[in-house]
Amino acid sequence: MLLISNGDVAANSPGRQVDVLSLHTYRTIEISWVISEGKYALFFFAPCSSSSSILFDTFLLSSFSAMSSSVIPRGQVDLVDFVDWSGVECLNQIGKNPIANALKQGYRDDDGLHLESDADEQLLIYIPFTQVVKLHSAVITGPEEEGPRTVKLFANKEHMGFSNVNDPPSDSFNISADNLKGKPVTLKYVKFQNVCSLTIFIEDNQGGGDVTKLQKISLYGTTVDTTNMKDLKKIEDH
Incomplete structure:
Protein backbone atom coordinates (compact mmCIF):
# COMPACT_ATOMS: atom_id res chain seq x y z
CA MET A 1 0.00 0.00 0.00
CA LEU A 2 1.26 3.46 -0.87
CA LEU A 3 0.06 6.72 0.68
CA ILE A 4 0.65 9.84 -1.40
CA SER A 5 -1.06 13.17 -1.92
CA ASN A 6 -3.78 13.76 -4.48
CA GLY A 7 -1.35 15.82 -6.51
CA ASP A 8 0.32 12.54 -7.51
CA VAL A 9 -2.86 10.65 -8.36
CA ALA A 10 -2.75 11.35 -12.10
CA ALA A 11 0.85 10.23 -12.35
CA ASN A 12 0.24 7.10 -10.29
CA SER A 13 -2.91 5.70 -11.81
CA PRO A 14 -3.83 1.97 -11.95
CA GLY A 15 -1.53 0.03 -14.22
CA ARG A 16 1.46 2.32 -13.73
CA GLN A 17 4.68 0.62 -12.60
CA VAL A 18 6.83 2.27 -9.96
CA ASP A 19 9.88 1.29 -7.91
CA VAL A 20 9.59 1.18 -4.10
CA LEU A 21 11.83 0.10 -1.26
CA SER A 22 10.16 -2.84 0.47
CA LEU A 23 11.81 -4.86 3.25
CA HIS A 24 15.19 -3.42 2.34
CA THR A 25 14.83 -4.57 -1.28
CA TYR A 26 13.85 -2.53 -4.30
CA ARG A 27 10.84 -4.03 -6.05
CA THR A 28 8.79 -2.98 -9.04
CA ILE A 29 5.10 -2.91 -8.25
CA GLU A 30 1.96 -2.20 -10.22
CA ILE A 31 -0.78 -0.06 -8.72
CA SER A 32 -4.00 -2.03 -8.81
CA TRP A 33 -6.57 0.15 -7.07
CA VAL A 34 -6.82 3.82 -6.18
CA ILE A 35 -9.04 5.09 -3.39
CA SER A 36 -9.01 8.84 -2.91
CA GLU A 37 -10.61 10.75 -0.09
CA GLY A 38 -9.89 14.32 1.02
CA LYS A 39 -6.22 15.23 0.99
CA TYR A 40 -4.77 11.74 0.67
CA ALA A 41 -5.11 8.69 -1.52
CA LEU A 42 -4.47 5.02 -0.83
CA PHE A 43 -2.81 2.89 -3.47
CA PHE A 44 -3.14 -0.89 -3.30
CA PHE A 45 -0.43 -2.67 -5.20
CA ALA A 46 1.19 -6.02 -5.90
CA PRO A 47 4.50 -7.14 -7.41
CA CYS A 48 4.27 -7.11 -11.20
CA SER A 49 5.17 -10.78 -11.25
CA SER A 50 2.03 -11.63 -9.34
CA SER A 51 -1.15 -12.30 -11.28
CA SER A 52 -3.32 -12.67 -8.21
CA SER A 53 -6.03 -10.11 -7.60
CA ILE A 54 -5.84 -7.65 -4.73
CA LEU A 55 -8.29 -8.16 -1.89
CA PHE A 56 -9.41 -5.09 0.01
CA ASP A 57 -8.17 -5.14 3.57
CA THR A 58 -10.98 -3.99 5.86
CA PHE A 59 -8.57 -2.97 8.59
CA LEU A 60 -6.55 -0.78 6.23
CA LEU A 61 -9.69 0.88 4.88
CA SER A 62 -10.90 1.61 8.41
CA SER A 63 -7.53 3.06 9.33
CA PHE A 64 -7.60 5.26 6.25
CA SER A 65 -11.10 6.50 7.08
CA ALA A 66 -10.00 7.47 10.59
CA MET A 67 -6.87 9.13 9.27
CA SER A 68 -8.69 11.17 6.64
CA SER A 69 -11.16 12.46 9.24
CA SER A 70 -8.24 13.94 11.22
CA VAL A 71 -6.89 15.96 8.30
CA ILE A 72 -7.17 19.73 8.78
CA PRO A 73 -9.10 21.38 5.90
CA ARG A 74 -7.12 23.16 3.21
CA GLY A 75 -6.40 26.81 3.93
CA GLN A 76 -6.19 26.36 7.73
CA VAL A 77 -2.80 26.64 9.43
CA ASP A 78 -1.41 25.73 12.82
CA LEU A 79 -1.56 29.02 14.77
CA VAL A 80 1.31 28.12 17.10
CA ASP A 81 3.54 30.66 15.34
CA PHE A 82 1.10 33.44 16.28
CA VAL A 83 0.92 32.71 20.01
CA ASP A 84 2.14 35.53 22.25
CA TRP A 85 4.17 33.35 24.61
CA SER A 86 4.87 36.19 27.03
CA GLY A 87 1.17 36.31 27.92
CA VAL A 88 0.30 32.60 28.03
CA GLU A 89 -1.09 31.53 31.41
CA CYS A 90 -2.50 28.35 32.94
CA LEU A 91 -4.28 28.30 36.29
CA ASN A 92 -4.05 25.16 38.47
CA GLN A 93 -1.16 23.61 36.57
CA ILE A 94 1.41 21.62 38.49
CA GLY A 95 4.84 23.23 38.29
CA LYS A 96 6.71 20.25 36.90
CA ASN A 97 4.20 19.73 34.06
CA PRO A 98 3.31 23.22 32.75
CA ILE A 99 1.28 24.48 29.78
CA ALA A 100 4.40 24.71 27.57
CA ASN A 101 4.52 20.89 27.46
CA ALA A 102 1.18 20.75 25.64
CA LEU A 103 1.26 23.96 23.63
CA LYS A 104 4.80 24.65 22.43
CA GLN A 105 6.03 23.16 19.20
CA GLY A 106 8.49 20.36 19.87
CA TYR A 107 7.34 19.91 23.46
CA ARG A 108 3.78 18.90 22.54
CA ASP A 109 5.01 16.15 20.22
CA ASP A 110 7.11 14.54 22.94
CA ASP A 111 5.18 11.57 24.37
CA GLY A 112 7.06 11.98 27.65
CA LEU A 113 5.71 15.48 28.29
CA HIS A 114 2.23 16.68 29.26
CA LEU A 115 0.28 19.43 31.03
CA GLU A 116 -1.11 18.30 34.39
CA SER A 117 -3.61 19.80 36.83
CA ASP A 118 -2.65 20.37 40.46
CA ALA A 119 -5.28 20.84 43.21
CA ASP A 120 -8.15 19.27 41.27
CA GLU A 121 -9.12 18.21 37.75
CA GLN A 122 -9.80 21.69 36.31
CA LEU A 123 -7.50 23.83 34.17
CA LEU A 124 -7.92 27.38 32.87
CA ILE A 125 -5.64 28.21 29.95
CA TYR A 126 -5.20 31.70 28.52
CA ILE A 127 -3.65 32.02 25.04
CA PRO A 128 -3.13 35.50 23.52
CA PHE A 129 -2.12 35.94 19.88
CA THR A 130 0.32 38.33 18.23
CA GLN A 131 -2.17 38.83 15.37
CA VAL A 132 -5.95 38.78 15.10
CA VAL A 133 -6.97 35.28 14.00
CA LYS A 134 -9.97 33.24 12.89
CA LEU A 135 -10.26 29.91 14.66
CA HIS A 136 -11.58 26.94 12.71
CA SER A 137 -10.74 23.83 14.75
CA ALA A 138 -8.77 22.51 17.70
CA VAL A 139 -6.85 19.36 18.51
CA ILE A 140 -6.74 18.52 22.21
CA THR A 141 -5.22 15.16 23.10
CA GLY A 142 -4.61 13.27 26.32
CA PRO A 143 -4.58 9.85 27.99
CA GLU A 144 -7.62 7.60 27.92
CA GLU A 145 -8.58 8.07 31.60
CA GLU A 146 -6.94 11.34 32.63
CA GLY A 147 -7.51 13.14 29.34
CA PRO A 148 -9.91 16.12 29.22
CA ARG A 149 -13.63 15.61 28.68
CA THR A 150 -15.72 18.81 28.98
CA VAL A 151 -14.17 21.86 27.30
CA LYS A 152 -15.40 25.45 27.13
CA LEU A 153 -13.85 28.10 24.89
CA PHE A 154 -14.03 31.85 25.47
CA ALA A 155 -12.94 34.28 22.76
CA ASN A 156 -11.46 37.63 23.82
CA LYS A 157 -12.14 37.19 27.55
CA GLU A 158 -9.07 38.70 29.14
CA HIS A 159 -7.54 37.00 32.18
CA MET A 160 -10.51 35.01 33.42
CA GLY A 161 -10.58 33.29 36.80
CA PHE A 162 -12.39 30.16 37.88
CA SER A 163 -15.17 32.40 39.21
CA ASN A 164 -16.01 33.33 35.58
CA VAL A 165 -16.15 29.86 34.02
CA ASN A 166 -19.95 29.71 34.29
CA ASP A 167 -20.28 32.69 31.95
CA PRO A 168 -21.72 31.81 28.51
CA PRO A 169 -18.84 30.38 26.43
CA SER A 170 -18.19 31.06 22.77
CA ASP A 171 -18.29 27.29 22.26
CA SER A 172 -18.32 24.12 24.34
CA PHE A 173 -17.94 20.42 23.55
CA ASN A 174 -17.08 17.03 24.95
CA ILE A 175 -13.82 15.37 23.93
CA SER A 176 -14.39 11.93 22.41
CA ALA A 177 -12.03 8.96 22.36
CA ASP A 178 -11.15 9.86 18.76
CA ASN A 179 -10.45 13.48 19.76
CA LEU A 180 -8.07 12.27 22.47
CA GLY A 221 -7.34 28.74 11.53
CA THR A 222 -6.10 31.79 9.65
CA THR A 223 -4.84 35.26 10.44
CA VAL A 224 -7.20 38.15 9.77
CA ASP A 225 -4.54 40.69 8.84
CA THR A 226 -0.91 41.55 9.54
CA THR A 227 -1.61 43.73 12.58
CA ASN A 228 0.81 42.89 15.36
CA MET A 229 -1.03 43.02 18.69
CA LYS A 230 2.11 44.10 20.55
CA ASP A 231 2.52 47.09 18.23
CA LEU A 232 -1.15 47.96 18.71
CA LYS A 233 -0.75 47.97 22.48
CA LYS A 234 2.27 50.29 22.18
CA ILE A 235 0.20 52.77 20.15
CA GLU A 236 -2.64 52.67 22.72
CA ASP A 237 -0.17 53.41 25.53
CA HIS A 238 0.84 56.76 23.98
Whole structure:
Protein backbone atom coordinates (compact mmCIF):
# COMPACT_ATOMS: atom_id res chain seq x y z
CA MET A 1 0.00 0.00 0.00
CA LEU A 2 1.26 3.46 -0.87
CA LEU A 3 0.06 6.72 0.68
CA ILE A 4 0.65 9.84 -1.40
CA SER A 5 -1.06 13.17 -1.92
CA ASN A 6 -3.78 13.76 -4.48
CA GLY A 7 -1.35 15.82 -6.51
CA ASP A 8 0.32 12.54 -7.51
CA VAL A 9 -2.86 10.65 -8.36
CA ALA A 10 -2.75 11.35 -12.10
CA ALA A 11 0.85 10.23 -12.35
CA ASN A 12 0.24 7.10 -10.29
CA SER A 13 -2.91 5.70 -11.81
CA PRO A 14 -3.83 1.97 -11.95
CA GLY A 15 -1.53 0.03 -14.22
CA ARG A 16 1.46 2.32 -13.73
CA GLN A 17 4.68 0.62 -12.60
CA VAL A 18 6.83 2.27 -9.96
CA ASP A 19 9.88 1.29 -7.91
CA VAL A 20 9.59 1.18 -4.10
CA LEU A 21 11.83 0.10 -1.26
CA SER A 22 10.16 -2.84 0.47
CA LEU A 23 11.81 -4.86 3.25
CA HIS A 24 15.19 -3.42 2.34
CA THR A 25 14.83 -4.57 -1.28
CA TYR A 26 13.85 -2.53 -4.30
CA ARG A 27 10.84 -4.03 -6.05
CA THR A 28 8.79 -2.98 -9.04
CA ILE A 29 5.10 -2.91 -8.25
CA GLU A 30 1.96 -2.20 -10.22
CA ILE A 31 -0.78 -0.06 -8.72
CA SER A 32 -4.00 -2.03 -8.81
CA TRP A 33 -6.57 0.15 -7.07
CA VAL A 34 -6.82 3.82 -6.18
CA ILE A 35 -9.04 5.09 -3.39
CA SER A 36 -9.01 8.84 -2.91
CA GLU A 37 -10.61 10.75 -0.09
CA GLY A 38 -9.89 14.32 1.02
CA LYS A 39 -6.22 15.23 0.99
CA TYR A 40 -4.77 11.74 0.67
CA ALA A 41 -5.11 8.69 -1.52
CA LEU A 42 -4.47 5.02 -0.83
CA PHE A 43 -2.81 2.89 -3.47
CA PHE A 44 -3.14 -0.89 -3.30
CA PHE A 45 -0.43 -2.67 -5.20
CA ALA A 46 1.19 -6.02 -5.90
CA PRO A 47 4.50 -7.14 -7.41
CA CYS A 48 4.27 -7.11 -11.20
CA SER A 49 5.17 -10.78 -11.25
CA SER A 50 2.03 -11.63 -9.34
CA SER A 51 -1.15 -12.30 -11.28
CA SER A 52 -3.32 -12.67 -8.21
CA SER A 53 -6.03 -10.11 -7.60
CA ILE A 54 -5.84 -7.65 -4.73
CA LEU A 55 -8.29 -8.16 -1.89
CA PHE A 56 -9.41 -5.09 0.01
CA ASP A 57 -8.17 -5.14 3.57
CA THR A 58 -10.98 -3.99 5.86
CA PHE A 59 -8.57 -2.97 8.59
CA LEU A 60 -6.55 -0.78 6.23
CA LEU A 61 -9.69 0.88 4.88
CA SER A 62 -10.90 1.61 8.41
CA SER A 63 -7.53 3.06 9.33
CA PHE A 64 -7.60 5.26 6.25
CA SER A 65 -11.10 6.50 7.08
CA ALA A 66 -10.00 7.47 10.59
CA MET A 67 -6.87 9.13 9.27
CA SER A 68 -8.69 11.17 6.64
CA SER A 69 -11.16 12.46 9.24
CA SER A 70 -8.24 13.94 11.22
CA VAL A 71 -6.89 15.96 8.30
CA ILE A 72 -7.17 19.73 8.78
CA PRO A 73 -9.10 21.38 5.90
CA ARG A 74 -7.12 23.16 3.21
CA GLY A 75 -6.40 26.81 3.93
CA GLN A 76 -6.19 26.36 7.73
CA VAL A 77 -2.80 26.64 9.43
CA ASP A 78 -1.41 25.73 12.82
CA LEU A 79 -1.56 29.02 14.77
CA VAL A 80 1.31 28.12 17.10
CA ASP A 81 3.54 30.66 15.34
CA PHE A 82 1.10 33.44 16.28
CA VAL A 83 0.92 32.71 20.01
CA ASP A 84 2.14 35.53 22.25
CA TRP A 85 4.17 33.35 24.61
CA SER A 86 4.87 36.19 27.03
CA GLY A 87 1.17 36.31 27.92
CA VAL A 88 0.30 32.60 28.03
CA GLU A 89 -1.09 31.53 31.41
CA CYS A 90 -2.50 28.35 32.94
CA LEU A 91 -4.28 28.30 36.29
CA ASN A 92 -4.05 25.16 38.47
CA GLN A 93 -1.16 23.61 36.57
CA ILE A 94 1.41 21.62 38.49
CA GLY A 95 4.84 23.23 38.29
CA LYS A 96 6.71 20.25 36.90
CA ASN A 97 4.20 19.73 34.06
CA PRO A 98 3.31 23.22 32.75
CA ILE A 99 1.28 24.48 29.78
CA ALA A 100 4.40 24.71 27.57
CA ASN A 101 4.52 20.89 27.46
CA ALA A 102 1.18 20.75 25.64
CA LEU A 103 1.26 23.96 23.63
CA LYS A 104 4.80 24.65 22.43
CA GLN A 105 6.03 23.16 19.20
CA GLY A 106 8.49 20.36 19.87
CA TYR A 107 7.34 19.91 23.46
CA ARG A 108 3.78 18.90 22.54
CA ASP A 109 5.01 16.15 20.22
CA ASP A 110 7.11 14.54 22.94
CA ASP A 111 5.18 11.57 24.37
CA GLY A 112 7.06 11.98 27.65
CA LEU A 113 5.71 15.48 28.29
CA HIS A 114 2.23 16.68 29.26
CA LEU A 115 0.28 19.43 31.03
CA GLU A 116 -1.11 18.30 34.39
CA SER A 117 -3.61 19.80 36.83
CA ASP A 118 -2.65 20.37 40.46
CA ALA A 119 -5.28 20.84 43.21
CA ASP A 120 -8.15 19.27 41.27
CA GLU A 121 -9.12 18.21 37.75
CA GLN A 122 -9.80 21.69 36.31
CA LEU A 123 -7.50 23.83 34.17
CA LEU A 124 -7.92 27.38 32.87
CA ILE A 125 -5.64 28.21 29.95
CA TYR A 126 -5.20 31.70 28.52
CA ILE A 127 -3.65 32.02 25.04
CA PRO A 128 -3.13 35.50 23.52
CA PHE A 129 -2.12 35.94 19.88
CA THR A 130 0.32 38.33 18.23
CA GLN A 131 -2.17 38.83 15.37
CA VAL A 132 -5.95 38.78 15.10
CA VAL A 133 -6.97 35.28 14.00
CA LYS A 134 -9.97 33.24 12.89
CA LEU A 135 -10.26 29.91 14.66
CA HIS A 136 -11.58 26.94 12.71
CA SER A 137 -10.74 23.83 14.75
CA ALA A 138 -8.77 22.51 17.70
CA VAL A 139 -6.85 19.36 18.51
CA ILE A 140 -6.74 18.52 22.21
CA THR A 141 -5.22 15.16 23.10
CA GLY A 142 -4.61 13.27 26.32
CA PRO A 143 -4.58 9.85 27.99
CA GLU A 144 -7.62 7.60 27.92
CA GLU A 145 -8.58 8.07 31.60
CA GLU A 146 -6.94 11.34 32.63
CA GLY A 147 -7.51 13.14 29.34
CA PRO A 148 -9.91 16.12 29.22
CA ARG A 149 -13.63 15.61 28.68
CA THR A 150 -15.72 18.81 28.98
CA VAL A 151 -14.17 21.86 27.30
CA LYS A 152 -15.40 25.45 27.13
CA LEU A 153 -13.85 28.10 24.89
CA PHE A 154 -14.03 31.85 25.47
CA ALA A 155 -12.94 34.28 22.76
CA ASN A 156 -11.46 37.63 23.82
CA LYS A 157 -12.14 37.19 27.55
CA GLU A 158 -9.07 38.70 29.14
CA HIS A 159 -7.54 37.00 32.18
CA MET A 160 -10.51 35.01 33.42
CA GLY A 161 -10.58 33.29 36.80
CA PHE A 162 -12.39 30.16 37.88
CA SER A 163 -15.17 32.40 39.21
CA ASN A 164 -16.01 33.33 35.58
CA VAL A 165 -16.15 29.86 34.02
CA ASN A 166 -19.95 29.71 34.29
CA ASP A 167 -20.28 32.69 31.95
CA PRO A 168 -21.72 31.81 28.51
CA PRO A 169 -18.84 30.38 26.43
CA SER A 170 -18.19 31.06 22.77
CA ASP A 171 -18.29 27.29 22.26
CA SER A 172 -18.32 24.12 24.34
CA PHE A 173 -17.94 20.42 23.55
CA ASN A 174 -17.08 17.03 24.95
CA ILE A 175 -13.82 15.37 23.93
CA SER A 176 -14.39 11.93 22.41
CA ALA A 177 -12.03 8.96 22.36
CA ASP A 178 -11.15 9.86 18.76
CA ASN A 179 -10.45 13.48 19.76
CA LEU A 180 -8.07 12.27 22.47
CA LYS A 181 -6.11 10.50 19.72
CA GLY A 182 -5.89 13.59 17.51
CA LYS A 183 -9.17 14.01 15.64
CA PRO A 184 -9.88 17.78 15.37
CA VAL A 185 -12.94 19.39 16.91
CA THR A 186 -14.58 21.80 14.45
CA LEU A 187 -15.56 24.99 16.25
CA LYS A 188 -18.51 27.34 15.77
CA TYR A 189 -16.58 29.31 13.17
CA VAL A 190 -18.87 32.35 13.29
CA LYS A 191 -17.99 32.80 16.98
CA PHE A 192 -14.24 32.99 16.31
CA GLN A 193 -13.87 35.51 13.48
CA ASN A 194 -11.78 38.18 15.23
CA VAL A 195 -9.90 36.50 18.03
CA CYS A 196 -7.17 38.30 19.95
CA SER A 197 -7.06 35.74 22.76
CA LEU A 198 -8.57 32.38 23.61
CA THR A 199 -9.34 31.00 27.05
CA ILE A 200 -9.75 27.23 27.36
CA PHE A 201 -11.54 25.88 30.41
CA ILE A 202 -11.06 22.16 31.05
CA GLU A 203 -13.93 21.28 33.39
CA ASP A 204 -13.31 17.57 33.99
CA ASN A 205 -11.63 14.47 32.63
CA GLN A 206 -12.65 11.17 31.08
CA GLY A 207 -12.28 9.06 34.22
CA GLY A 208 -13.75 11.52 36.72
CA GLY A 209 -10.54 11.66 38.75
CA ASP A 210 -8.77 14.58 40.42
CA VAL A 211 -5.92 14.80 37.91
CA THR A 212 -6.29 15.93 34.29
CA LYS A 213 -3.52 15.55 31.73
CA LEU A 214 -3.23 17.15 28.28
CA GLN A 215 -0.59 15.97 25.88
CA LYS A 216 -1.22 18.37 23.02
CA ILE A 217 -3.13 21.54 22.16
CA SER A 218 -3.12 22.65 18.52
CA LEU A 219 -5.28 25.49 17.21
CA TYR A 220 -6.03 25.79 13.49
CA GLY A 221 -7.34 28.74 11.53
CA THR A 222 -6.10 31.79 9.65
CA THR A 223 -4.84 35.26 10.44
CA VAL A 224 -7.20 38.15 9.77
CA ASP A 225 -4.54 40.69 8.84
CA THR A 226 -0.91 41.55 9.54
CA THR A 227 -1.61 43.73 12.58
CA ASN A 228 0.81 42.89 15.36
CA MET A 229 -1.03 43.02 18.69
CA LYS A 230 2.11 44.10 20.55
CA ASP A 231 2.52 47.09 18.23
CA LEU A 232 -1.15 47.96 18.71
CA LYS A 233 -0.75 47.97 22.48
CA LYS A 234 2.27 50.29 22.18
CA ILE A 235 0.20 52.77 20.15
CA GLU A 236 -2.64 52.67 22.72
CA ASP A 237 -0.17 53.41 25.53
CA HIS A 238 0.84 56.76 23.98
